[in-house]
Amino acid sequence: MKKVIIGMMAAILFSAVIIVCSLNHKEEIVPEYVLTYAENQSENYPTTLGAYRFAELVKERTEGKVVIQVKHSGELGTQDEVIQQLQFGGIDLARVSISSISDELPRMNVLQLPFLYEDEEQMWNVLESTLGQTFLNSLERIGLVGLSWYEAGIRSFYSSEEPIETLDDLQGKIIRVQDSSMMKDWVEMLGATPVVVPYTDLYTAFEMKEIDVAENNWASYHSEKHYEVAKYYTVDEHTRVPELQLMSRKSWDKIPVVYRHIIMQCAKESAEYERELWVDYTAKAKEEAIAAGCKVTVWSEEELQKCKEMLLPLYEKYCSNYMYIIEEIQEMKDEIH
Numbered sequence: 644m645k646k647v648i649i650g651m652m653a654a655i656l657f658s659a660v661i662i663v664c665s666l667n668h669k670e671e672i673v674p675e676y677v678l679t680y681a682e683n684q685s686e687n688y689p690t691t692l693g694a695y696r697f698a699e700l701v702k703e704r705t706e707g708k709v710v711i712q713v714k715h716s717g718e719l720g721t722q723d724e725v726i727q728q729l730q731f732g733g734i735d736l737a738r739v740s741i742s743s744i745s746d747e748l749p750r751m752n753v754l755q756l757p758f759l760y761e762d763e764e765q766m767w768n769v770l771e772s773t774l775g776q777t778f779l780n781s782l783e784r785i786g787l788v789g790l791s792w793y794e795a796g797i798r799s800f801y802s803s804e805e806p807i808e809t810l811d812d813l814q815g816k817i818i819r820v821q822d823s824s825m826m827k828d829w830v831e832m833l834g835a836t837p838v839v840v841p842y843t844d845l846y847t848a849f850e851m852k853e854i855d856v857a858e859n860n861w862a863s864y865h866s867e868k869h870y871e872v873a874k875y876y877t878v879d880e881h882t883r884v885p886e887l888q889l890m891s892r893k894s895w896d897k898i899p900v901v902y903r904h905i906i907m908q909c910a911k912e913s914a915e916y917e918r919e920l921w922v923d924y925t926a927k928a929k930e931e932a933i934a935a936g937c938k939v940t941v942w943s944e945e946e947l948q949k950c951k952e953m954l955l956p957l958y959e960k961y962c963s964n965y966m967y968i969i970e971e972i973q974e975m976k977d978e979i980h
């Protein structure tokens with residue numbers, strides 16, 4: 644009798660194992676497309692979290708047929724390298740700053756002109772309008788598909804040796820810039836020397852004293868721990884440089900239309916999420932940087948006015964073909980789109 648019971652229990656266990664295995668087998672979905680996504684920010688930065696959300700949404704809505712693998716912290720290369728790889732089809736997706744494509748697509752300079760927007764709201768009115776969509780569409784010319792915009796706050800200078808209290812303090816300084824002709828020119832107009840350094844090398848560049856000054860938003864300053872090597876942050880808020888989620892045109896062409904729609908829609912939804920995260924992340928970044936010893940200087944209205952005037956020639960020099968767009972942007976101050 645004992646043997647019969649043991650035999651029956653073994654049979655039940657065996658069948659249960661078979662059922663579980665076959666259920667698991669049925670649930671195993673083989674992706675049709677595995678796409679790589681390049682991000683140069685760290686793992687918990689809002690843009691990276693936005694990319695993860697994007698990947699999750701795409702996986703869910705394609706029922707696991709399209710999988711996006713997010714590689715953060717610049718693992719896939721500098722932004723310039725990533726853009727080349729997107730054009731070539733070696734990387735499928737990325738989030739980049741528009742500064743890194745403005746030399747190849749000069750109209751992008753318009754969106755990163757100094758002191759262009761009155762506030763964040765105006766910038767988003769522009770980006771979400773048909774004008775913003777025209778900018779996204781223009782990326783086709785350089786082998787890219789513009790999926791969505793991302794928030795990147797407002798940029799200010801920060802320095803290692805001494806605070807930048809006035810424009811005079813910038814004279815003769817070596818200032819790190821992104822690889823953009825307009826940005827280099829801009830630094831020269833302020834009497835300093837521009838040096839291009841990839842974002843992920845900036846901490847070391849400060850440590851090695853290769854640069855005196857850099858400029859970025861609070862979130863990046865904090866996330867890359869730049870306050871440890873450049874403790875003076877100057878609130879001059881000279882520019883907003885929006886970010887882009889991009890897809891390689893080559894990869895896009897290989898994907899069925901139904902998945903393209905999903906990718907586009909999910910990118911836009913992830914952008915809303917990234918914008919929500921941005922506000923709290925920035926406030927916390929500022930607070931923590933100050934608690935860690937960062938010293939803040941705020942420029943006077945007079946200094947800001949002087950700076951605006953010095954940089955005004957950039958509008959004509961880099962955007963003379965797009966003055967009508969600039970006027971349109973300037974008229975969009977309080978509109979809601």
Ligand code: GCU
Pocket residue numbers: 683684722738739740795821841842858859860863886
């Ligand atoms: C911002 C942006 C980065 C970019 C960086 C830079 O932090 O999010 O992607 O690389 O600016 O100044 O290089």
